[in-house]
Amino acid sequence: MKLLRSVLVLALFLFALDAANAADVVNLDLNATAREYCRVLRFPAGWKMPIYFEPDGFHVVPLSKFALSDDFEFRVPGLQGTKFLVRGVEKLSSKYYTSNIYEADFADPSGAAQPVGEEQWNSGTPVPWHVREQARDLLTKIKSLGFAFKPTGRDESEVRLSPDSGAIIVQSYSGTLGRCGGDDIPLGVFPTCIDIRGPHGKLFFDVYNTETGRKLITLTAKFSRIFPNEVFSRTGFVTERYFLIPLDEKREKCLICEFGRSR
Amino acid sequence: MLVVVVLCACGIASAQPVLGNCVDNGWGNSSMCPFIYELNGTVTYTLNINRVVGPGIVNVDVSPTGQLLNPATLIANGVVSDHVVLKVNASNLVLEACGYIPGSPCISDPSYTHDVYVNGHYEGHYESTCATCPSGNLDHFINVPVADVYFAIRNPGGAPTPGINTIVIVCNPQQVHSSCECNDGIPAVGLEVTAMYPIVLVHGWNSGPWAWGPETPDPSGPCGAGQLSTDHGRTFINTLVAAGAPFYCSISIDRQASTDEGASALLVGRVSGRKVLSESIAQAAAEFGSRHAHIVTHSKGGLFTRAFLDENARQDPGAQVGIVSVTTIDAPHHGSVLSDVVVAYNSGAHDVLGLGNIGYFFGHLFTPTKLKNAFGAGNRDMTVAEVSAFNVDHPAPPSQYRVSTSDGVLTILNPAYFSTSGDADLDHSGSLGIDEAAPYLWLEALFRWNQLRRVSEVTLTPDAQGKLHATPTMLLQANDAGVTVQSARYNPPGIMGFNEIVTGPHLANHATILCSEVGAVPMYCYPSSSPMPAGAASDVLISIRLAELTLLETLSPQ
Numbered sequence: 001m002k003l004l005r006s007v008l009v010l011a012l013f014l015f016a017l018d019a020a021n022a023a024d025v026v027n028l029d030l031n032a033t034a035r036e037y038c039r040v041l042r043f044p045a046g047w048k049m050p051i052y053f054e055p056d057g058f059h060v061v062p063l064s065k066f067a068l069s070d071d072f073e074f075r076v077p078g079l080q081g082t083k084f085l086v087r088g089v090e091k092l093s094s095k096y097y098t099s100n101i102y103e104a105d106f107a108d109p110s111g112a113a114q115p116v117g118e119e120q121w122n123s124g125t126p127v128p129w130h131v132r133e134q135a136r137d138l139l140t141k142i143k144s145l146g147f148a149f150k151p152t153g154r155d156e157s158e159v160r161l162s163p164d165s166g167a168i169i170v171q172s173y174s175g176t177l178g179r180c181g182g183d184d185i186p187l188g189v190f191p192t193c194i195d196i197r198g199p200h201g202k203l204f205f206d207v208y209n210t211e212t213g214r215k216l217i218t219l220t221a222k223f224s225r226i227f228p229n230e231v232f233s234r235t236g237f238v239t240e241r242y243f244l245i246p247l248d249e250k251r252e253k254c255l256i257c258e259f260g261r262s263r
Numbered sequence: 264m265l266v267v268v269v270l271c272a273c274g275i276a277s278a279q280p281v282l283g284n285c286v287d288n289g290w291g292n293s294s295m296c297p298f299i300y301e302l303n304g305t306v307t308y309t310l311n312i313n314r315v316v317g318p319g320i321v322n323v324d325v326s327p328t329g330q331l332l333n334p335a336t337l338i339a340n341g342v343v344s345d346h347v348v349l350k351v352n353a354s355n356l357v358l359e360a361c362g363y364i365p366g367s368p369c370i371s372d373p374s375y376t377h378d379v380y381v382n383g384h385y386e387g388h389y390e391s392t393c394a395t396c397p398s399g400n401l402d403h404f405i406n407v408p409v410a411d412v413y414f415a416i417r418n419p420g421g422a423p424t425p426g427i428n429t430i431v432i433v434c435n436p437q438q439v440h441s442s443c444e445c446n447d448g449i450p451a452v453g454l455e456v457t458a459m460y461p462i463v464l465v466h467g468w469n470s471g472p473w474a475w476g477p478e479t480p481d482p483s484g485p486c487g488a489g490q491l492s493t494d495h496g497r498t499f500i501n502t503l504v505a506a507g508a509p510f511y512c513s514i515s516i517d518r519q520a521s522t523d524e525g526a527s528a529l530l531v532g533r534v535s536g537r538k539v540l541s542e543s544i545a546q547a548a549a550e551f552g553s554r555h556a557h558i559v560t561h562s563k564g565g566l567f568t569r570a571f572l573d574e575n576a577r578q579d580p581g582a583q584v585g586i587v588s589v590t591t592i593d594a595p596h597h598g599s600v601l602s603d604v605v606v607a608y609n610s611g612a613h614d615v616l617g618l619g620n621i622g623y624f625f626g627h628l629f630t631p632t633k634l635k636n637a638f639g640a641g642n643r644d645m646t647v648a649e650v651s652a653f654n655v656d657h658p659a660p661p662s663q664y665r666v667s668t669s670d671g672v673l674t675i676l677n678p679a680y681f682s683t684s685g686d687a688d689l690d691h692s693g694s695l696g697i698d699e700a701a702p703y704l705w706l707e708a709l710f711r712w713n714q715l716r717r718v719s720e721v722t723l724t725p726d727a728q729g730k731l732h733a734t735p736t737m738l739l740q741a742n743d744a745g746v747t748v749q750s751a752r753y754n755p756p757g758i759m760g761f762n763e764i765v766t767g768p769h770l771a772n773h774a775t776i777l778c779s780e781v782g783a784v785p786m787y788c789y790p791s792s793s794p795m796p797a798g799a800a801s802d803v804l805i806s807i808r809l810a811e812l813t814l815l816e817t818l819s820p821q
Contacts, residue, residue: 051725054648060723060731062646064609069519069640091521092644093652139534156535170535178632198632225632233517233524 025226026203026247028255034219037207038257040111043102046252047088050099063096068230068249073097074238075124082107084238085116085124088251106242106256127239128163142168147213152204152220157232163240167216167259168208171235173228175201198225203232205245207259216259219245305433311425312414313552316343316458317507319417324507329413329426330382333507338409340506344457347412349381349430351389351403380431384411412454415552419513420539423552428454460587461509461551463544465529467562467594468641469519474561475512509551515541516567519641522653525567530574544571545584554666555585555675562745563645565594565682565753569657576661585666588679596682597654597750598647603721605642607733612723615733647720647750682753 030040047066054061066088075085083105088098101121102113138161142149145168149159153172160169178199205219223231226249234246238256247253317337318324325331331343338345378388389403413426466474503510516528532543539546548556560568568589575584595602607615608623616623626634643649664675723731 051729051731058724060610060725062603062606062610062648062721062723064606064640064643065611067640069643090643091523092649093656139539142534151535156538156540158533158540159535172535194629195632196629198630225635227518227632227636229517230519233520 025249026221026223026231028219028221028245028247030255033217037217037259038219038255039106039109040247041104041106041113041254041256042111043086043100043104043113043252045100045115046250047098048100049088049090049096052096061096063090063092066090066098066251068226068234068246068251070251071234072129072244072251074127074129075121076127077103077120077124080125080127080239084127085121086113087121104256106238106258111256129236129238141165145210145213147208147210149206149208149213152206152218153202155228157229160235160237160243161210162243162259163237165210166240167243168210169235169243169259170204170206170208171228171232172204172206173201173223174204175199175223175228177227199227200224201228203228205235207243207257219255219257221245221247305431308430308432310428310430310454312412312428312454313423313425314415314458315417315423315461315509315551315553316409316414316456317509318504319415319423319509319551321416325414325416327416329416329424331410331412331414334408334410336505337507340508342459342507342509343409345409346406346456347409348455349379349386349405349407350453350455351377351379351405351432378433379405380429380433381407381411382413382429384408386411407454409456412456417550419550420542422549425552459509460553460555460557461511461548462503462557462559463514463547464510464512465514465558465560465564465568466516467560467564467567468645469636469639470562471518472513472515511542511547511550513542514544514547516564518636519639520567521641522563522566522570522644525563526570526574529567529571530578544575545582548584554668555587557587558589559592560589560594561592562594563641565591565596566645566650566653569596569660570653572660573657576664580665580667580672583664583666585664585673585675586661586678587675588681589660590681590683591751591753592683593746593751594682594753595645595650595746595750596753597747598650598720599642599645599746599750600647600720601745602642602645603647604733604735605638606646607721607723607731609638609642610723610731612731612733615721615735650750680753682751 028034028040030038047070049063049066052061052063053059070088070090073087073089075087077083077085083103085101086104087101090096101116101118103116103120104113138159141161142159149168149170151170151172152174154174155172157171157173159171162168176199178195178197201223203221203223207216207219208214209216231246235244237243241258243257243259245255245257247255312329316331317333321327322332324333331337334343337343379386384407386407387405389405413428415423415426417423464472464475466472514529515533516525520528528541529544532546533540542550544556544558545554548554558568568591572586572589575586604615613620623634626637644653660678660680662677664678666673666675720735722734724734725731
């Protein structure tokens with residue numbers, strides 16, 4: 001009986017741990033000020049990666065499930081406005097697209113993207129996705145603006161400059177990267193530490209107007225069991241107008257903010 | 264083969280003279296004799312050296328003025344030549360002595376000496392004679408001990424502070440011929456030295472600068488301390504530190520970066536709003552005042568670098584880095600079977616782990632972030648299939664680089680490419696034991712129960728319900744618990760120059776950058792073409808390895 005009870009307690013403990021591990025990794029504080037600029041965009045049915053076969057027609061191309069580290073591609077249906085076609089893509093030696101495609105109205109307060117078909121995707125016009133430019137040039141450009149674009153967080157990450165140079169987003173975080181840190185390839189005979197909670201803390205996105213140096217807003221989000229750079233490295237601009245921040249590891253939610261010069 | 268690196272070429276602006284107690288004799292504006300002084304004259308040059316020699320950290324490697332603190336060590340390890348050649352170009356001297364008319368007979372045969380001082384040290388003298396008037400060698404060369412010279416001081420994150428050298432040339436009036444004044448025209452002086460180009464270290468997947476170990480000159484930087492409780496790169500770094508080699512270990516690439524993203528970071532760097540998060544290779548070299556670099560990589564850093572090399576070679580010569588050599592340590596040049604397993608698992612084929620699923624379960628519970636990172640996105644383009652496709656796009660590294668210099672575009676032909684690998688199965692048992700692979704327990708389970716050592720590739724096939732199943736190809740391949748020896752060999756056809764493949768047993772696993780590659784413990788990093796001497800001490804081999812780098816360094820002038 002005692003043994004059974006011990007097993008049950010252990011099972012409950014493990015279940016609790018597992019449940020804790022399954023929580024969202026980025027929790028955004030979407031307060032009133034943030035809502036002035038941003039809205040959450042959802043992809044209700046998530047993303048599905050179809051099976052792609054190797055040229056031999058027998059073996060399957062090994063593709064991971066669609067995740068944070070994957071990319072989106074954007075197209076516009078007709079004239080460029082607030083509506084965009086969005087599709088997931090895994091970029092390897094070839095591009096592998098998700099089977100589902102959405103149309104998202106970035107101005108729609110409901111934030112729910114609608115599924116569309118391959119035909120609409122094919123008729124759409126691709127729009128660029130801006131992530132980074134020459135680091136030194138960027139730093140020079142930033143310094144030439146003459147403002148101290150201070151980060152809220154203790155540690156800085158890569159900065160994003162809107163394509164029209166009208167806004168700059170300083171990405172930073174405060175918190176811990178976990179007790180274990182370092183490489184995750186084999187290290188020692190026994191784990192040198194147990195780190196159930198993992199990295200946690202707060203992410204900050206300080207948005208500045210580059211002409212005035214004035215801070216427009218600071219977006220804040222809690223992060224947990226994810227390294228901040230995993231999020232920061234996946235932010236970027238869609239056209240010159242919209243800034244995108246992924247909010248979960250499956251990329252089913254993201255934040256769309258309008259920070260461009262036209263704002 | 265030896266071509267010296269010209270630190271400060273003759274005739275450049277930084278070598279303009281300041282006249283001492285000499286008197287301009289009125290010919291100072293002559294196009295042939297711009298700088299002339301007379302009896303008892305001295306001329307003082309201030310000559311800046313912008314290159315860092317060795318690590319260049321002030322008060323550790325160099326004095327605040329740039330004087331090398333441990334020159335003997337640097338010389339012994341081939342980091343710098345034992346002397347610097349001071350070149351004095353005195354062409355106008357002879358012309359003047361000969362009455363300004365080249366080829367004309369000498370009015371007389373004056374012979375007199377000039378004493379030369381560098382930073383207050385007497386370095387010798389040179390003689391001038393009119394006999395060399397028509398076509399003689401008009402340059403004078405004086406060997407100056409390297410300890411007397413001030414080199415640039417490294418400022419981590421910025422440009423080096425030049426070493427300011429004062430060169431005084433004193434005319435010796437006692438030997439002046441009566442019909443020929445001790446006047447002189449010295450358009451310029453220059454210093455030439457052979458010095459090792461900086462070695463830029465590029466870490467691999469799921470890693471960072473700390474992979475190279477915190478035991479750097481400054482424990483709180485520049486490789487970053489504190490990330491690892493165990494320091495597996497320390498032997499490697501210690502080797503470089505002990506040798507006094509100029510190295511840069513602060514390159515920082517996203518842990519799960521794709522090969523292209525890693526190459527982009529190496530090409531353009533990464534920047535925050537106020538500071539550089541990671542320098543580009545060009546900037547890392549510039550921190551040492553150089554446009555050239557050796558690159559040493561670990562694991563996926565080899566793929567980042569190979570992609571970078573092609574991009575670099577496509578740049579305008581004004582932006583290109585002169586890559587002198589690349590050494591890849593345990594790089595998955597033909598993919599990683601570990602990544603095959605990870606990607607197969609992430610595709611849904613959980614059977615690929617077999618009993619290793621138990622290890623996965625416990626890893627998921629107690630070190631979830633670590634497990635997630637170990638199974639992270641950086642694996643996706645490291646599979647055998649993906650790297651095979653990468654190799655089609657990048658069949659061979661560039662055979663030349665072109666770098667703009669003050670003397671025009673310099674072409675570096677036949678840069679050297681080395682690759683090293685390791686086999687952790689020291690007892691040849693056919694599997695990796697705890698003492699060999701030394702993984703975490705859950706990874707140990709994964710390795711053992713899955714017999715990863717025997718896997719060379721994993722393929723996926725769907726069943727009738729569309730569920731994926733993994734089929735490992737079982738081949739006995741030596742590996743270091745991450746990359747097989749075969750995969751780490753990089754020997755594409757058509758590469759000119761050095762292309763030695765260095766293989767041998769490791770005393771530890773993939774995460775341990777012992778050198779076997781460059782340092783530490785019994786060494787097996789001999790070029791395959793060279794026999795390893797019995798009982799060779801590690802420091803002997805270290806010096807050989809560095810000597811190779813030095814030799815490569817001297818292939819091209821800066």
